[in-house]
Amino acid sequence: MENAVDQSTQSSMRHVIYDHFGERDVLQVVSSEIPGLENGQVLIRVHGAGLNPIDWKTRKGLGFAARQIEDSLPWTPGYDVAGEVVAVAGDVTTLVPGDRVMGMIGFPARGGGYAQFAVAGADELAIVPEELDLVAAGALPLAALTAWQALFEVAKLESGQKILIHAGAGGVGHFAVQFALERGAHVIATASASNRDFLAELGVHEVIDYRSSDVADECYGLDVVLDLVGGETGKRSLHTLGEHGVLVTIPTVTADEIISAAEGLGLRAHGMTVRPDVFHLDEIAELVEDGDVKVHIERAFPLDQVADAHELLEAGHVRGKLVLDCR
Known part of the structure; x- marks a missing residue:
């Protein structure tokens, strides 16, 4: 050996x-x-x-x-x-x-x-x-796999759906917005004002400044919310979902309370933990190779x-x- x-x-x-x-x-x-x-x-x-x-x-x-x-x-x-x-x-x-x-x-x-x-x-x-x-x-690997599995395994995001991605300029977030766009979704992301141009360059359709706007006032009838923040942000985001929408929350520490809040509203929310998956990683590498993901x-x-x-x-x-x- x-x-x-x-x-x-x-x-x-x-x-x-x-x-x-x-x-x-x-x-x-x-x-x-x-x-x-x-x-x-x-x-x-x-x-x-x-x-x-x-x-x-x-x-x-x-x-x-x-x-x-x-x-x-x-x-x-x-x-x-x-x-x-x-x-x-x-x-x-x-x-x-x-x-x-x-x-x-x-x-x-x-x-x-x-x-x-x-x-x-x-x-x-x-x-x-x-x-x-x-x-x-x-x-x-870890951040991109988290985004991929949350969007496509848990939320089952499809072309034409509307998705809100919290912290869209962050590690997981900047991969998630690119994957969602590549899949043909309408992408809304929250970020600070200083990251608006960064997200616009990635192709995000709408950027909401989380410091000055409440997503529940700005969004309604969404198919998917990807919550990368947790806590009150996750719970507040439940009000943006359509009747058949789903919220996927990543921070594990507040996942249970967000899922309980969703059940109380008759909505769906899921937590998730990323896992290694070389087949997903190969698919992501192909998107990088094609210039679709940076x-x-x-x-x-x-x-x-x-x-x-x-x-x-x-x-x-x-x-x-x-x-x-x-x-």
Whole structure:
């Protein structure tokens, strides 16, 4: 089994860990041996590692992923990677060293993305289109899969339907608006005034400034609402739905109360948790290749600035995505 990088050039790697839950200061950059491979796995030289809200919530000990890892700290966070395959296990026939790949890896218990090298299952990885830079590709999988599964598996969005997408300029949101437009939907998005032009360039039909307008006054009879904010925003948005409409809410912490509120109004609402799906990722890669979907990176941080990256991530209001440049 081929399970290491050429040891004459490199045997150790730098990666991020935390050994207890807490604020940003628990994040450390350390050196360790490059991991070996088990059957079905490949070793990736990571170029980009995407940052997602689940990363800071888990670091603080919040949510279901934290329960999965609390007994196995220290732990390397990161579920999104893109880079170059440098080694494959002996039973892997689908990928070879040199392949440009991306994937949502090690979810939820293994993680490992915030690193110069990461181990992934061959079945977690899609080929990165030549049009997409590998650092930017690292920011795509989890957010794009969340948008895709929410729209097409849960909401079953169809051409001609009207959809409201909250936080349309954010990580999941900017993918969701592009997927919905590509599917032929009429897309309304909420955003701050500073993101109006960004969303207009993506092709959004209507942009509502959530700071100055109430969606329940602006929208009615909608087929789908994608709620990426949760809480009162999600509950208020139920009033925009048509009789047969559906709201999909992503933040897990308020999902139950929004679903209960929907039932009280005789409407449909669902929560969801993203899952790795390489077939969906291949479809998304095809849209990127065709120029129908773009990945917007607000900022790339070197590995050493991971705490600064988490500070920006945790504050919210990121346009598109943040990524660690692990090269």
